[in-house]
Amino acid sequence: MNFVSVGGAGAHEGFCLIKTAEKKLTAKGVPYLDLVLADNSGEISAKLWDYKESPDNQYNKFDFVKVRGTYVPFNDTMQFRVERIRRVLPEDNVMIEDYVPSACLTGDVMLAEVEKIVDSFKDEELRKLVFAVIEEYRERILYWPAAKNLHHAVRSGLLMHTLSILRLAESVCRIYRFVNYDLLCSGAILHDIAKIEEMDVSSTGIASEYTTKGNLLGHLVMGAINIDRIGRNLGVSDETLMLVEHMLISHHGTPEFGAAKLPMFIEAELLSELDLMDARLYEMRSAVDAVEEGAFTPRQWALENRNLYNHGRAYNGETELINEYGLTVKMGRFAEHMEIYTVLDGPINLVQEY
Numbered sequence: 406m407n408f409v410s411v412g413g414a415g416a417h418e419g420f421c422l423i424k425t426a427e428k429k430l431t432a433k434g435v436p437y438l439d440l441v442l443a444d445n446s447g448e449i450s451a452k453l454w455d456y457k458e459s460p461d462n463q464y465n466k467f468d469f470v471k472v473r474g475t476y477v478p479f480n481d482t483m484q485f486r487v488e489r490i491r492r493v494l495p496e497d498n499v500m501i502e503d504y505v506p507s508a509c510l511t512g513d514v515m516l517a518e519v520e521k522i523v524d525s526f527k528d529e530e531l532r533k534l535v536f537a538v539i540e541e542y543r544e545r546i547l548y549w550p551a552a553k554n555l556h557h558a559v560r561s562g563l564l565m566h567t568l569s570i571l572r573l574a575e576s577v578c579r580i581y582r583f584v585n586y587d588l589l590c591s592g593a594i595l596h597d598i599a600k601i602e603e604m605d606v607s608s609t610g611i612a613s614e615y616t617t618k619g620n621l622l623g624h625l626v627m628g629a630i631n632i633d634r635i636g637r638n639l640g641v642s643d644e645t646l647m648l649v650e651h652m653l654i655s656h657h658g659t660p661e662f663g664a665a666k667l668p669m670f671i672e673a674e675l676l677s678e679l680d681l682m683d684a685r686l687y688e689m690r691s692a693v694d695a696v697e698e699g700a701f702t703p704r705q706w707a708l709e710n711r712n713l714y715n716h717g718r719a720y721n722g723e724t725e726l727i728n729e730y731g732l733t734v735k736m737g738r739f740a741e742h743m744e745i746y747t748v749l750d751g752p753i754n755l756v757q758e759y
């Protein structure tokens with residue numbers, strides 16, 4: 406852990422993320438918190454003895470905290486005995502991206518890139534509609550993940566997934582000239598936006614649960630309802646709303662995966678295919694990166710139960726990209742296969758490649 410020594414007597418302190426938190430009782434019936442704390446250097450088991458629970462003194466999985474305590478040997482390893490703990494405050498000035506699995510680029514860099522694309526739309530109605538939807542979710546979209554467990558289940562993963570689809574859409578439109586770029590990009594930006602209401606997410610950007618509304622309606626239908634409401638308030642035409650709403654309710658491709666309709670025009674079909682492509686590539690890459698070169702992954706249930714092979718010839722696109730743009734970045738590791746890049750400066754028109 407990156408804790409620093411403070412005030413002698415073996416005391417250390419630092420910022421970390423709570424990976425797990427469980428309230429337990431000692432043999433004498435005294436409550437304590439059994440924790441796993443993590444930062445970008447690794448994780449450690451920790452105990453907060455004599456825990457007095459109160460509304461101001463509650464700690465849960467994914468809380469971002471500052472702790473002070475001492476390392477104590479336990480069964481051939483080290484444990485951390487927590488003496489003081491509190492939530493991280495804005496004045497602490499620490500970057501949460503250094504402590505939780507995060508997208509390669511920060512949310513504000515990616516949102517600026519998305520907005521630049523919307524600004525280039527020739528279709529005034531779509532421009533107005535997409536900007537209004539972004540405005541409604543502006544604060545949360547910056548850190549929202551795209552999933553609870555599967556693809557892009559990282560801080561700012563929703564924007565990372567959105568931006569990847571937008572860049573795929575740009576390439577596709579260069580080849581198939583009859584595709585309506587503004588319509589396809591609108592679908593790309595809006596297709597998963599209701600995930601912001603589908604999942605409960607802490608301020609760390611990691612999802613904990615699906616909401617009741619998310620379970621009962623799902624982000625496809627919720628997205629269409631929201632877009633209809635926002636569009637009607639703006640006076641967007643029925644025809645435009647119908648096309649966008651169709652893209653939303655059909656983007657999972659088939660009823661088996663939650664689509665209410667099969668995609669019934671070209672931009673809807675493309676959105677569904679690009680969405681699937683980006684999600685599957687993310688999952689394949691995460692699985693392959695987690696095993697040694699020349700090894701096979703365990704069976705991947707989300708990828709037809711395949712064992713995937715790490716051929717060891719993948720390019721590290723992020724590093725090349727960051728070098729190309731001459732950015733100053735800080736790189737850390739959260740887990741074995743998770744690299745974290747925090748962009749500290751650089752041009753806003755940065756593109757993300759994943």
Ligand SMILES: [Fe+2]
Nearest residue numbers: 596597624656
């Ligand atoms: Fe989706």
Ligand SMILES: [Fe+2]
Nearest residue numbers: 566596597680
């Ligand atoms: Fe998606």
